Amino acid sequence: MDTSRPFSYREALHAGIGRGVLFGPRFARPFHGVRALPSDQTDAVSTASEAMLRLCSQLAPRLREGQFFSSETALALYGAPTPRGWVPAVHVAVHRPAYPPRTPGVIRHRLQTRMPLTRVVHGIPVEDPVRAWVQASRVWRPDDVVAAADFLVSPRRRLATIEELQHEARRIRGHKLDTVCADVREGSESPQETRLRLAIMRSRLPEPVLNLEIFDETGRFLARLDGAYPQYRVAVEYDGRQHADDPAQFARDADRWDDVRREGWDLVRILNHHMRDGAAPAVAKVRAALRRAGWPG
Incomplete structure (x- = not known):
């Protein structure tokens, strides 16, 4: 078993690693039910995006089918700018009737029943970038929402189009994303x-x-x-x-x-x-x- 990457407690038991080792000093416990090498034994991170990727990679073994990273966590994994930079918590979502994981450090979201559009980014399940943008827009300031949208529609990345953002924004009643979409431009590079x-x-x-x-x-x-x-x-x-x-x-x-x-x-x-x-x-x-x-x- 490869213990250089984060792994689940159950996976380790099945592979024959003893409980004493799993609860000993050899492995860190970043989330309940997950083990990983201590941070000083892994490569250093230099950006908030890299730190978020590490945290999500540590939680990934705990995720069940249908659970995925969402909202500003998903945007950070795509490399988009986020207003809060590094935060030691991650957004995880599911579509009803499923339930997201209950564990400290996870901000849980239970979304309406809908066809999932998750992608695999860095080997982990991540919400569609357009949907993640709309989810984050509920709590971000308008300028931060525009900055993330400019990143998504940049010709260098092509993670979304302005038309796709507008279409998804129209699904949100009472949320004035249409005015935000009017300020989105292709070509802004920061x-x-x-x-x-x-x-x-x-x-x-x-x-x-x-x-x-x-x-x-x-x-x-x-x-x-x-x-x-x-x-x-x-x-x-x-x-x-x-x-x-x-x-x-x-x-x-x-x-x-x-x-x-x-x-x-x-x-x-x-x-x-x-x-x-x-x-x-x-x-x-x-x-x-x-x-x-x-x-x-």
């Missing part, structure tokens, strides 16, 4: 880029074009801009780095920004501290650039 775009739109500035590719007069590719106003030749770039972690990449970016400016674009560079106070400093920088370019607003 939750902060999404929040910046939403702040710009709320401030009644023009909505930027996402991922506009620009070229010099010879046709040489210069850059793909996070946000752009081609009419005014204003480019908006979000840079979340606190410092130049990779000096070579930082130098390449600086050269790229110079190329963009030489082509007559006013480059507005947004840093983390510009996103405070609801991104008010960032919006002010974009507004000033647009006015310099002749925007009449």
Whole structure:
């Protein structure tokens, strides 16, 4: 029996591992009925998504047929941004008439009877990404819901389409997801880029074009801009780095920004501290650039 991965207590007994070993110091007990190697004997995790995957992998041996990870736990397993980051609990759901597991560390959901659309992600059962998004939207703030949706519909991932999100949102009575869907866009590549775009739109500035590719007069590719106003030749770039972690990449970016400016674009560079106070400093920088370019607003 492979004890390098989490396993159920019953599975271990059946394989001939004694109760004394299973209750001894050799194995951790992350959930009732589950055994795993202590965390210091497994690979370290560096992100909240990796930590969630580890936790779900530890619970997976306990799951029965029809039980699956749902809501924000499912979204985290797909890699989507979640507002709370790492939380030491997981969402598990079933469709009626079944019941989810009762154990500490599990947030239980008993869903309406419906054809399951679960997927296998990293070897464990996970709710359909569109359904998981709707489930999480019940308790998340609207901007966080949009950020997760932007991730799902990104051309780089294709986990969902805007039309699929809209269709599922219409099933939820009294929940104004239709207004959230109206703010979802393909092409946003980070939750902060999404929040910046939403702040710009709320401030009644023009909505930027996402991922506009620009070229010099010879046709040489210069850059793909996070946000752009081609009419005014204003480019908006979000840079979340606190410092130049990779000096070579930082130098390449600086050269790229110079190329963009030489082509007559006013480059507005947004840093983390510009996103405070609801991104008010960032919006002010974009507004000033647009006015310099002749925007009449």
